[in-house]
Amino acid sequence: MAAGSLVKVGIVGGTGYTGVELLRLLAQHPNVQLRAITSRKEDGMPVADMYPSLRGKVDLRFQTPESAALDQCDVVFFATPHGVAMSQAQALLDKGVRIIDLAADFRLQDTAVFEQWYKMPHACPQILADSVYGLVELNRQRIAGAQVIGNPGCYPTTVILGLLPLLEGGRQLIDAGHVIADSKSGVSGAGRTASVGTLYSEAGDNFKAYGVAGHRHHPEISEQLDLIAGRKVGLTFVPHLVPMIRGMFSTLYARILPEAMNTDFQALYEQRYADEAFVDVMPAGSLPETRSVRAANTLRIAVHRPGNGDQLVVLVVQDNLVKGASGQAVQNMNLMFGLPEDAGLGAIAVLP
Amino acid sequence: MAAGSLVKVGIVGGTGYTGVELLRLLAQHPNVQLRAITSRKEDGMPVADMYPSLRGKVDLRFQTPESAALDQCDVVFFATPHGVAMSQAQALLDKGVRIIDLAADFRLQDTAVFEQWYKMPHACPQILADSVYGLVELNRQRIAGAQVIGNPGCYPTTVILGLLPLLEGGRQLIDAGHVIADSKSGVSGAGRTASVGTLYSEAGDNFKAYGVAGHRHHPEISEQLDLIAGRKVGLTFVPHLVPMIRGMFSTLYARILPEAMNTDFQALYEQRYADEAFVDVMPAGSLPETRSVRAANTLRIAVHRPGNGDQLVVLVVQDNLVKGASGQAVQNMNLMFGLPEDAGLGAIAVLP
Amino acid sequence: MAAGSLVKVGIVGGTGYTGVELLRLLAQHPNVQLRAITSRKEDGMPVADMYPSLRGKVDLRFQTPESAALDQCDVVFFATPHGVAMSQAQALLDKGVRIIDLAADFRLQDTAVFEQWYKMPHACPQILADSVYGLVELNRQRIAGAQVIGNPGCYPTTVILGLLPLLEGGRQLIDAGHVIADSKSGVSGAGRTASVGTLYSEAGDNFKAYGVAGHRHHPEISEQLDLIAGRKVGLTFVPHLVPMIRGMFSTLYARILPEAMNTDFQALYEQRYADEAFVDVMPAGSLPETRSVRAANTLRIAVHRPGNGDQLVVLVVQDNLVKGASGQAVQNMNLMFGLPEDAGLGAIAVLP
Amino acid sequence: MAAGSLVKVGIVGGTGYTGVELLRLLAQHPNVQLRAITSRKEDGMPVADMYPSLRGKVDLRFQTPESAALDQCDVVFFATPHGVAMSQAQALLDKGVRIIDLAADFRLQDTAVFEQWYKMPHACPQILADSVYGLVELNRQRIAGAQVIGNPGCYPTTVILGLLPLLEGGRQLIDAGHVIADSKSGVSGAGRTASVGTLYSEAGDNFKAYGVAGHRHHPEISEQLDLIAGRKVGLTFVPHLVPMIRGMFSTLYARILPEAMNTDFQALYEQRYADEAFVDVMPAGSLPETRSVRAANTLRIAVHRPGNGDQLVVLVVQDNLVKGASGQAVQNMNLMFGLPEDAGLGAIAVLP
Structure with a gap:
């Protein structure tokens, strides 16, 4: 410009x-x-x-x-x-x-x-x-020059960014054949179309899983994870519906390989996202809340390893309408037009 | 039977x-x-x-x-x-x-x-x-013999029962030309039909008035109040939508006439409903909550007179789906078939 | 009696x-x-x-x-x-x-x-x-004769009943060293004690994990699972807080052993709980909702195996205050005093 | 500066x-x-x-x-x-x-x-x-020179701005002796102090009135209304608690005096607030929602006169934490330091 x-x-x-x-x-x-x-x-x-x-x-x-x-x-x-x-x-x-x-x-x-x-x-x-898959933290260079961007789905944004440091660069850190994403979404993710299932009286004061047998975001996640890992990644993906308007939370489970037990996963994540304006790797032991990113373009990650065992638990939060949709789209636009990546995206989350 | x-x-x-x-x-x-x-x-x-x-x-x-x-x-x-x-x-x-x-x-x-x-x-x-208007506390005798019952609307149940003791028997206690009903309903009152306005993401974390220019329950209330009072009652009725599933709350305002300033309104209400199984006149000063009747057929009333002035404030709560709809319908059925009036209706409210 | x-x-x-x-x-x-x-x-x-x-x-x-x-x-x-x-x-x-x-x-x-x-x-x-651990479906006989009952925690009730058919009788069906329980609870589980974290303005419109590093229900679950399985069961347990009052949902993940790939897990669960009044194994493909058991003593289970692969996903719902606490306590009492097990516990869930 | x-x-x-x-x-x-x-x-x-x-x-x-x-x-x-x-x-x-x-x-x-x-x-x-009462739309000039500002309470902001055009300038438009404010607040108005009454499990899925016998904001409103009107204004004020985090809604009722029945109230409000950046008088017939001002400093007003009768109904919404508290405080600061009145306050409301 x-x-x-x-x-x-x-x-x-x-x-x-x-x-x-x-x-x-x-x-x-x-x-x-x-x-x-x-x-x-x-x-x-x-x-x-x-x-x-x-x-x-x-x-x-x-x-x-x-x-x-x-x-x-x-x-x-x-x-x-x-x-x-x-x-x-x-x-x-x-x-x-x-x-x-x-x-x-x-x-x-x-x-x-x-x-x-x-x-x-x-x-x-x-x-x-x-076209380019518009996950900035993955495809920054290609996005800048793209004519057409496919803006990522909300669930995929959390799951891919939550697993990226474990899989890219041919790393052999986890049992990539058996990754689990237990994801939870606010109701706005279902859109503004009139439907019984998302009525206040149906979705309110209630919690449920859906799409266990198959959800459209599953193949999207899998395609990207395979590309990132350079091999086939096996993913079990279970989305759930939370009685809140905005917010998405993914709890990711990965088994650490025996040869990777000494890995400093906290450092791995911090280094991967050190230069990212919109990915916040929280200090070890943190417990992110969806409200901490309400109406903001930030995605926060916390890495846990309970009992220092072989099970890695990665917690990821975002606002599904911002980093999970429209905010990420603006972030893509900024890159495409040579603007500062955070132009128009600096607002602080609304809490409470 | x-x-x-x-x-x-x-x-x-x-x-x-x-x-x-x-x-x-x-x-x-x-x-x-x-x-x-x-x-x-x-x-x-x-x-x-x-x-x-x-x-x-x-x-x-x-x-x-x-x-x-x-x-x-x-x-x-x-x-x-x-x-x-x-x-x-x-x-x-x-x-x-x-x-x-x-x-x-x-x-x-x-x-x-x-x-x-x-x-x-x-x-x-x-x-x-x-047919008979199925407000039991008003029409008990006629209901018992009726072939057809029009079960009252949810708002009318709270407003009519909340004003009844003030108006019946030709009483001259309040300025009947200027009664106000500021009513609030949970979203289930709008039914289970898919519509944008009652989506979780629209009705949640939000509060609004609706139907200020005219609501179908207004003429229903007015017709009954006129019958009860034996004269024309002037009513301003403003319904509001509350982000909760069940529950209805009506705040009723009536100006006390100068000649009625010495009335013991608490006693008036207590006496009127002394024999009613499903109308609970709470002690003076009480603040009823909708959850106290969640899933129960009880309607609770509290009578206030702030500063002992000329403004009466009557608070009424019910579960809009029970006393405001299906519970009241069963109460009608019990009367019609000679059953105990509370048969099948004794369950305690679910709190919290 | x-x-x-x-x-x-x-x-x-x-x-x-x-x-x-x-x-x-x-x-x-x-x-x-x-x-x-x-x-x-x-x-x-x-x-x-x-x-x-x-x-x-x-x-x-x-x-x-x-x-x-x-x-x-x-x-x-x-x-x-x-x-x-x-x-x-x-x-x-x-x-x-x-x-x-x-x-x-x-x-x-x-x-x-x-x-x-x-x-x-x-x-x-x-x-x-x-004393006897008061999980009726596990210890019915011993409970009947017990003088002291330890009524199970809310999370343990869902996790233990959700895994029981897979582990009891020395069965070798799943990788028992790596079971995952991703559990979600309504806020009433935290009790009625004043605390900042469970204020409406903190817990509302928000979703978070907590106790990832250690939760008191973890050792309780583990002790029972070890007893049931007759061996050490490895469990990763991540509880989450949901903005709803009542309701608990556990999503359980277990890896099917190669030699057990032909197991009919749906039948296994149905048979195990065929005679249980308060455990409802739903038809294959079902998606239980917490509201389907609101204020009722029922626990519902749905068994999934996405893509017919090696990952079993078991969904469990209960009302944390009923089957997860007071209802289960009454169920224990019924047994202890020779009453019908469902005495006083037959109420239908409140929906919506 | x-x-x-x-x-x-x-x-x-x-x-x-x-x-x-x-x-x-x-x-x-x-x-x-x-x-x-x-x-x-x-x-x-x-x-x-x-x-x-x-x-x-x-x-x-x-x-x-x-x-x-x-x-x-x-x-x-x-x-x-x-x-x-x-x-x-x-x-x-x-x-x-x-x-x-x-x-x-x-x-x-x-x-x-x-x-x-x-x-x-x-x-x-x-x-x-x-000191100066920091309601900008009332005291703009004095605020600019003030050393100490008393920032208005949340309820008073809605009630005073909602009645201001009816009372100021010695106008004789309504029965000022009998004004009613039926106000509703989100739970954040109660602050972040741990207390049982504002727990999620107490305030959620519930609606109640409180402070009917007396609320601290009542004398504050009355003092200002008396000053504005230049006479004693009689106010009945009933606050209610709504299960939402942010948002405040006041439904104001005033009886129109016989001699004022031909007043164009819509025009009166529009003219009074024509130059105000943060007071939005909506078109006739509008139904404001609290979410339309979530996280924004705007207060919206809609003026209704049902059936063209003698009862005026004024609907007012604001975010209790912004225009009702911190946003208004910043607006005061801007005035005091010669900054543009909307500096730092231009963010669009977050909806949904």
Whole structure:
């Protein structure tokens, strides 16, 4: 970007939670000009009528995709259901518009796996092949030059960053064939679509597991872990639903290999993330809470080894709507446009 | 009922919250035989598959209304949307089946008001004219002989019982032209229908008013208050939504008339409800909590007069799904069939 | 008991959550006469003043232990901090009074372990040696004849019952050296003591792990698992705090041994618990929710084996205050006095 | 302040919720240098150890008041229990340090009323007489020149700003002798002190009124309303506790005088607050939600007149910790030091 110029940003599908969170972050971003936000259904409605939290802060109205002049943006975020971004990607790329998709269209490199889990053919395998998985701490260099970003899923962000130091560089530290991710998510992760299962009276004062037999984030995690480890990683993934709005917590279990029993895992994690602005490796013995990152882009990790035995327990927290979605998307945008990585992302977590 | 025989009960529309609450209460009722429960949509599904809380307790399956042999029941509860009970009432009455409707079809005596608020013509004004408003503490005698009961709305139950001692018998105690009901409801009052506004992420950690310009329970309350007072009562009614599942709280404000300043309001309430099993007038100065009646059929009242001035403040709590809906319906059934009024309704509130 | 006679019951320390839950259950128990409840601090206060949910249901007042005539009871429940029951046990036993302790005084058979974790010497190792660990499904026969019962901890109840079929009878089905229990508890498990960590504004809208380095329930679970398996079982136990009041969820992970890969685990669990009134093995593929047992004595189990691989995932839910505490205590009492095991414990869960 | 220089700030008593909220706001404030924060109890502890949300954002450690060099600050915030600020005020003023007290020491001008409600004599009536009640929208000019600010209570902020346009300027619009404020607060308003009543298991899934017989904010509201109206205003004030962390909602009821029935109340409110950055008068018919101001300094008002009758209903929402406490305190500081009134206070509300 030329010094002082603003990144012109469009958002497709701004009525859901990742959409309104993008609005919150981008409206306060010092280097961004919000140009357009689309919603076919709410065409003409001021954004602030749907989200009064934006009154006086965002003057945009929802527009149809056709009228929104997205092709005059520098970057378009897709906060849409799976399948939308891939159908519109080529037209935007032809106009030189870069794309950050918060859905799954550009997360899975293997189109067969995509089609198996999302029940639709991939519309643009060629673009997919050139896209980059937008986990900054893993792919920083490639993201900077990418035209299309597949923004990671919320669960995958916690699980991959929580296991990364154990697996990368061909390390032989844990039994990679039997890793367990026991993950817990706030209800906003299910989105703003009306459904019985996420009603207050159903999800409130209740705790349950779901997707034990298979969850779409499982193949996404596995694909990345395999790439990181350079071998097949065996993962058991059990997501749970927590009666809270924001927040995600993953408890990761890995068996330490006999030859790695002397490893200083605390140091391993601290060194890996020493230069990362948004990954906080807490002191040994820490117990992270989801509220410590509420509304912030930080992901916190604590490494435990109970009784100094052979079982490693890694605790990871993030705000699923920020580092797990819209905040990470903005972090990607910052990299793509040569902005400071933390531009617009410095807000302190809201506690209590 | 013959001694020892069981009341044969059917439920139409058992998939919502008042339906499952009826199941909970009736399955444990010593004088009831649950015969049928209908849901066109879930025909054939075991009730306990939808509500695992009933596993091992209720063996019924959902049936279509046609196959359910409702006409062999002694009484049928309608836990359905507005408009259903009135369309099926005549056929059941012809078979000698009595009806308790938990929706609004038989609450409003004035059909014009019904049609204004529920946007449908009333299907059976004649049956309506013979029906009884099922507020036991008000209409005990008439309920015992009724063929059709309009079970009161949740808000009306708290507001009417909270104001009753002030208005009945032609009493001139308060400025009846300017009564205020500031009411607060848990989210289950909105039912189990998928909607954005009652999602956990919308209703949680939030508080709001709604229906200030007009709420369907307003005319219901007004009609009853006018009848009780024998004159026109002016009511301002503001409902609010509380981030909790069960529970309803009404804060009632009434101006004491100059000539009534010496009234002992505490005594007035205690005497009025002295013989009521399910209305608990708490000691002077008490602060009732909704949790004190969670899952119980009790309604608690506390009478306050701050600074011994001219403003009366009456606090009323109930569980909106029990005394405010299904429990009150069972209380009506008990009366109608000559059972002890508290049969099946004695459970202690669940606290915490 | 003589036919028709009532068990005379005393409760020591009735002001906490397990105390009020005992009151709720016992006041509705058909075979019990509540004789006394003690609280030195609240001496003289009607129980229903502290817990308005009991108004009209329980007429007792709190008494000092000295004035409470506990020695005229058939059984005394201790709902007290650790250390109280063992200090009073001998005096009561001398009078022929049986004891059910809901704290930890009679849970751990190994007094050295007790002293390590509870930081106090055991006051009566001889009584401890004769006491029985009150997990009915494990020790039914011994409980019936016991004078002193150590009522299991809430977490142990879920973990032990969730692993029992895999370990008992010398079975070699799983890698017993590396079992994982990822457990989640509602906040009421922490009791009614004022503390910052369990304030609404701290525990609400938040999720965290705690006690990763060591939790008092860990040695209790381990002692029982070792006894059941007849060998040393290695357990990693990570408890978490959930923003809900009641409810406990344990996600258990066990690696299936190569020689046991053909085991029908669903059948194994169903057979083990076929005759248990309060353990519900759900159909294969089920996803239990804590609310399905809210306020009920049922514990539900679902057995999963994702991808038909070598990782077994067992999901267990209970209400921590009922099956995890007071309900289980009443179940023990029923056994001890020859009552039907489900007497007073038949209430259906409260949902929603 | 000299251009570019930073306001040097100290905080006394930073361990409670208003303290940590001050830290969140001030650490992000562009014109502030945080110099010291005191806690006698936590002396030496890094602030970020108590509040991990501040990790990497605030490097301060708690200090004793003696070691904190508060006298080198430009302004000191007191986020302490009532009684602390008035005991330290003179010493600071002598050094030229200005004071903003978030407790009640400088809220009530009438020391007799102060002593009646806070059960302590006022330590410095002279300073009190010179202090200013820090409701910016009421006292902007005086605040700019004040040495000592009494920052308003949370309830008073909503009630006073909600009634201000009706009463000021000698207006005769409502029956000022009978105003009702039915107010509802999230639990964080009760602070971070360990107490049974605000435990998660007590305050969760529950709704109750409290302080009906008298609440400390009542005289504070009354004193201000009397000053604004220039006559005695009669107020009934009933606060309630809502199971949410942040958020405050006041439903205000006022009877319109016969001669004022033609007033355009919507216009009255819009005009009064047209130039206020932090008071948002919503369009007619709006229904404000507390979440629309979560973590933001905005207070929203909606004016209703149901059925166009003689009863005015004013709905007011704020975040009790921001506009109701720490945000308003920063707004006061901005005025006192000639900074833009919204400096450091522009963050958008966090929704969902």
